[in-house]
Amino acid sequence: MRKIYYITTPLYYVNAEPHIGTAYTTVAADVLARYKRLAGYEVFFLTGTDEHGLKIARTAKEAGLSPKEFVDKLVPKFKQAWQQLGISYDYFIRTTDPSHEESVKALFRKVIDKGDIYKGKYSGWYCPPCERYISLKDSPDKSCPVCKRPGEFFEEDNYFFKLSKYQAPLLKHFKDNPAFVEPSFRYNEILNRLESGIEDISVSRLVRSHFTTKAQRTQSPPGSPGEGRLARSSPDTLCRDEGGSAFDWGIPLPTDPSQVIWVWFDALINYISAIGYPAKPDVFNKFWPADVHLIAKDILWFHSVIWPAMLMAAGIPLPKKVFAHGWWTMNRDKISKSKGNAVYPAEVIKQVGVDGLRYFLLREMPFGLDGDFSEAALINRYNNDLGNDLGNLVLRTLTMIEKYYDGKIPSPAGAYEPVEELRQTAEKLAVTVPGHLDKLAFSLALEDIWSLIHQANKTIDSVKPWALAKAKSEHLPAVLYGLAETLRIVAVHLAPFMPTVSKSILAQLGLADDIRLPSSAGWGKLPVGTQTAKSQPLFQRIELPV
Ligand code: ME8
Numbered sequence: 001m002r003k004i005y006y007i008t009t010p011l012y013y014v015n016a017e018p019h020i021g022t023a024y025t026t027v028a029a030d031v032l033a034r035y036k037r038l039a040g041y042e043v044f045f046l047t048g049t050d051e052h053g054l055k056i057a058r059t060a061k062e063a064g065l066s067p068k069e070f071v072d073k074l075v076p077k078f079k080q081a082w083q084q085l086g087i088s089y090d091y092f093i094r095t096t097d098p099s100h101e102e103s104v105k106a107l108f109r110k111v112i113d114k115g116d117i118y119k120g121k122y123s124g125w126y127c128p129p130c131e132r133y134i135s136l137k138d139s140p141d142k143s144c145p146v147c148k149r150p151g152e153f154f155e156e157d158n159y160f161f162k163l164s165k166y167q168a169p170l171l172k173h174f175k176d177n178p179a180f181v182e183p184s185f186r187y188n189e190i191l192n193r194l195e196s197g198i199e200d201i202s203v204s205r206l207v208r209s210h211f212t213t214k215a216q217r218t219q220s221p222p223g224s225p226g227e228g229r230l231a232r233s234s235p236d237t238l239c240r241d242e243g244g245s246a247f248d249w250g251i252p253l254p255t256d257p258s259q260v261i262w263v264w265f266d267a268l269i270n271y272i273s274a275i276g277y278p279a280k281p282d283v284f285n286k287f288w289p290a291d292v293h294l295i296a297k298d299i300l301w302f303h304s305v306i307w308p309a310m311l312m313a314a315g316i317p318l319p320k321k322v323f324a325h326g327w328w329t330m331n332r333d334k335i336s337k338s339k340g341n342a343v344y345p346a347e348v349i350k351q352v353g354v355d356g357l358r359y360f361l362l363r364e365m366p367f368g369l370d371g372d373f374s375e376a377a378l379i380n381r382y383n384n385d386l387g388n389d390l391g392n393l394v395l396r397t398l399t400m401i402e403k404y405y406d407g408k409i410p411s412p413a414g415a416y417e418p419v420e421e422l423r424q425t426a427e428k429l430a431v432t433v434p435g436h437l438d439k440l441a442f443s444l445a446l447e448d449i450w451s452l453i454h455q456a457n458k459t460i461d462s463v464k465p466w467a468l469a470k471a472k473s474e475h476l477p478a479v480l481y482g483l484a485e486t487l488r489i490v491a492v493h494l495a496p497f498m499p500t501v502s503k504s505i506l507a508q509l510g511l512a513d514d515i516r517l518p519s520s521a522g523w524g525k526l527p528v529g530t531q532t533a534k535s536q537p538l539f540q541r542i543e544l545p546v
Contacts, residue, residue, distance in 0.1 A: 048093035053263030103273030125151035419482035
């Protein structure tokens with residue numbers, strides 16, 4: 001039976017084009033998907049877009065379009081960005097897909113049947129741009145804990161989900177599965193919050209036929225319950241307030257069409273609707289539970305508490321892991337479209353290419369922590385790690401094989417200490433790189449690969465193959481074989497991270513791109529006599545702007 005690997009990214013809001021932050025999670029998921037495919041797994045890599053809710057409805061309104069027209073215009077931009085970044089997703093789900101809507105209704109019905117949905121009055125603060133409730137316990141000033149914008153007050157009859165009922169089962173699940181949430185400091189954060197108690201949440205919104213735009217907002221005194229609310233724009237509209245939930249852009253409740261399902265309750269279900277819940281039990285049972293949901297820290301509560309509780313209520317097993325990485329920041333401020341500090345993948349690709357960007361994202365900051373994005377750091381990594389270290393190793397090795405052996409891989413006759421040392425390091429990588437990738441420690445995997453590249457460059461400097469050639473030394477073929485074999489192994493390990501560069505190194509070595517793990521990572525697989533191609537520079541040096 002083939003091994004299965006199911007990996008997901010968040011479904012990104014389609015209020016704006018994808019930026020470097022959304023690209024980050026998607027590239028990380030792509031690296032894992034590619035790595036697992038090379039290791040013989042049948043992978044299902046899911047990404048897509050979150051299209052309902054107040055945030056999207058408002059943005060569409062401001063663009064003068066219906067929500068559906070608006071999201072239909074933006075979705076191709078996501079697909080285009082992922083294509084440009086070489087994202088090998090297996091399925092792109094949209095929460096407006098009819099099959100997703102059917103799944104959402106089916107799950108909602110299950111939760112109702114379980115007795116976990118009840119009608120109540122919601123009254124409290126909400127952040128529409130983040131689509132999250134604001135608890136006065138965490139934010140006494142009613143601002144959003146994530147984006148710091150002032151919250152908006154709303155009060156209406158809604159349906160509630162008995163989240164509090166799942167406190168004890170969730171605590172048990174956390175205690176029994178210490179790797180359920182990673183990194184471990186995030187696991188502890190969620191566990192502490194869970195231990196301090198959880199409240200039921202509103203999971204629906206009253207349908208209103210109109211809602212007003214920003215321009216119509218009236219100013220209420222700061223701190224008053226009506227702050228941010230809107231005045232009636234005409235006596236016959238129902239647009240009571242922008243601070244309320246007046247809209248109809250969502251999936252109707254199966255039991256009460258006067259309400260739509262809250263955007264998060266809808267969107268989280270994508271992880272099972274995409275694999276056929278409940279219509280295709282064979283496909284669903286094949287891939288579920290997911291191996292890992294990749295997300296950033298801002299949406300960890302939704303994924304590690306609300307989503308598991310929804311699954312428990314519906315009697316569905318929980319995902320194996322939720323991994324929350326950190327934020328890309330700009331001058332310590334989270335990069336996001338709404339803050340006006342977004343960096344777009346296409347701009348960076350123009351400078352350093354697709355693989356340059358993929359490398360930078362996963363090398364520069366350890367997965368799990370925050371990191372500041374800067375052009376200087378990007379260009380330094382490109383010039384130093386890629387141009388000087390990797391690019392030069394390829395160029396020097398292939399130029400010498402061309403010069404001394406007419407471009408044919410020589411036979412490595414006899415053992416030679418510096419080559420043995422390269423072999424030992426290369427063989428260690430066959431263990432450490434998969435080990436790091438299994439822990440999602442991308443930067444450590446790349447550091448290990450670069451330790452081999454550095455060692456190979458040092459070997460050239462110390463052994464001086466040109467001097468060996470001059471002295472007609474018997475060690476020359478062993479050294480050049482060892483360097484070429486090092487390059488092949490580097491290309492094997494880099495394949496998930498930098499697919500184009502990896503392919504190009506293999507092509508320059510005269511090899512096909514037919515990597516299989518773990519066998520391709522073993523030393524000595526490069527056939528003697530292989531005709532190499534003339535070396536082409538892989539990276540062009542970039543001058544740092546002054
Ligand atoms: O939260 N640094 O969508 P979203 C790192 N629709 N990652 C970042 C980032 C940054 N500066 N900015 C965004 C949503 N991300 C919901 C998800 S899932 C069922 C619903 C990435 O468009 C990161 O993965 O706000 C984060 O979790 C996600 O984009 C948020 O995307």
